[in-house]
Amino acid sequence: MSTSDAVWSEQNTTPDKIEAALRKLLAERHAESESFLPARVLNMIAFVEDEWSGEIANRLRGVGRYAASRLIVLSYDPKRRQIDARVSVASEQNPEPGQLAVLRETVIVRVGERHLDDLLTIADPLVVTDLPTLLWSPHGHPEAVDELLSLAQAALIDSIDEPVWRDALDRACRLSEQLYVVDLAWLRSTPWRERVAAAFDPPTMRPELHTLNAVTVRHHPDSTVAAMLLLGWLASRLHWKLAHAEIVSSDRHGGVLGGRAHTNDHEVKLQLRADASLDVPGLAGVELHSASGLSLRLDRGPGGLHAYRDDGSGHEREWTVLGASRGEAGILGEGIRQALLRDPTYGPALAAAQEMLPDGQALVS
């Protein structure tokens, strides 16, 4: 919640005037108190549909300290003829002697269809030079994204938003060729990847990784792509060759997708199973089996992931792997933070996931 806010707004304005207003507000705030200092971490450009801009604003408010230091919202209403803008320079703290009060800048620029070809010249003067810029277009609009790409170093996407699996993965792949992609569908699987990695981290467990022969991923019906990415991760890390998956069953809840991976010496049976009982996007469970009889299962649960292990020789164990749910706001915040990092494993996982796309038909997640 902002406790200190300075605002400027103007109708029928220009990028130059908006940028001048930003500079003036920052100078005024610093003159007001030397404790006010602008955050200089990350620019974020969000291209949003005007009628949903309130919902996006709420989502961005939820990210807390992971807010970009300068947020530029291009709020799109096709019928709009002129550019209107609102600038706020806000701090969540009141300056205390000897303490910093970090300022964050939000620029909302309302644009119409006639501005789409000029988005670059509208946004460019507004980003802080030399800071990385993250681009987010939560309502699609690839044409706007393409127009703004040269301004950004990272793009924030959510592959589960695309209704067609192939389109989702192809789009992520194309973007990855041009800039760093932060995929919320991938970030939702982080705790799962961490825990699977941890389960096989003891040196005595590592050989089991190379004898895995079956993996099942349960997922929200709309999150098939997230499950594909998890399997793509396993495949790319363990050098599996993925074959096209097949739809085993399909119903309005998403059904079951079956697939296979090949290692040098054996086959790995893969299954992606929609779980209609999961009420949040992402994964519901992961189950891995190895040739030695080891079976490891992780299920989403309160307070963390519920783990079950049977080592194939009569020893069974269940426990909870502690960890708080990050919630969708936490995932979005993590996505913004990740724009400043680089995960070298996403690209190979994405490429592997593409290999398992079922042939042909338009596939709906």
Next chain:
Amino acid sequence: MAAQPGQPTAEPQPENPLTAGLERMPVAPTTLVIFGATGDLARRKLLPALYNLAHDGALPERFHLVGVSRQEKAHEDYRAECEEAIRTFSRRTPDENVLKRLLDEVKYVPGVFDDDSVYSELAKVLDGFEDSGSDPLNRAFYLSTAPEFFPVIVEKLGDSKLNEHESAEVRLIIEKPFGTSLEEARELNRRVLAIFEEQQIFRIDHYLGKETVQNLLAFRFANGMFEPLWNRNYIDYVQITAAEDLGIGTRAGYYDHAGALRDLIQNHMLQLLCHVAMEPPVSFTAEEVRNEKVKVLHSIPQPKPQNVDELAVRAQYGPGHAGGEDVVGYLEEKGVAKASTTETYAAIRLEVDNWRWAGVPFYIRTGKRLARKITEIAVTLKPVPHLAFSEGGSLGVQPNQLVLTVQPNEGVSLRLGAKIPGTRMKIRPVNMEFLYGTSFLSQSPEAYERLITDAMRGDATLFTRNDEVEAQWQICDPIVGTWEDTPGPLHQYEAGSQGPSEADKLLLDDHRWRAI
């Protein structure tokens, strides 16, 4: 016959391919035992740190906590105490599900630390965690007790064979202070190393867990622009300050025996000096980093008793003003002996006699009840050799100064000379600042979160090695000894002030203490 999953194999195993790209590396399943589990450190720091690690999913996939302390109480009562401590001191509001499940795994063993039955009971509890499966759990024993119990606990752990655990790691985490003199530190090392191997021992200096202290190494060794200047040819002097605006609070019992030099200089501030002065390590492994730090400590001449007056100043705060209120002097603080000669302020001048630093004084000062709270390292460069500006224009020229602020407002500031706007060539110093608070999205974890995780992972980079702690004492011991042999009277400084004026006598040439 092939080994069962989780069973030891004789062959070396390949790297885990699944850890690539993960920000958090896996920590092996561990049981953490805290001795002194009802103490202030456990309540304020360790338990909240453990909760926050659990919240972030950073604890091992299987984790158990056992508290050991003298007070008789049931497991449930100790769990309730843990809950209260976490709710009070955690940096974030607890998630009820995570908190409940973390506490579900907590056990308590009561008893005095020299009683064999404590350790047999502890062994039963630890074995109980492993009854249900085949994987042995690593064990970490955290000594958070008064220091006099450290050797007792260690020896009892040895007697009861808890210093080893087949097919798993056993680690010993020892809180500061590691001895109160060189002799004590050596004796403690001798007794601990008789039971545990050095690689099992993690001596805590929580300053090393602070992000900004770690950033010193990144700052020096990840930026090409500073290293060419980082030597006696360009640096005039280095000043390290750890000032506190508060008095001793409720710590009189400890502080009146320790004093400022033992409390901060012997450990934290010498570590800061090492980070400033060390050579680039070959790699950032525990041994390489610590080797370089030890070389720095060995390069510092041990003060001779007859020179202590020239190299060190001590003082005690008297009554004064702090935070807009009148405050009492040290001798009037609750729990302090009326004739105490414990120093609440200490300043020393050291030299690092090696190729890089010969002739560059390192000034270190710390004190309670000073003007404000700040920990910083100020590196002052030599003046430029010639000023071509007219006399008036040169007046404002000051040597460049690089200030690394550890707390609060963590950051780096570089003082530069710049022309004052106008028709005349007049110069004044300006600051170019980098502030953590404005440059990163993430919140720094508490130092104890990092240190506990590292200890459980067996990474000793941020812990003090046996030779390191002894080398630190070799520098401080002659000063402590001389001061104890000549108990007083001490210089006084007004509470809320810059400290005693007598500290100025340590400064060479035209060097100046920075304003606190």
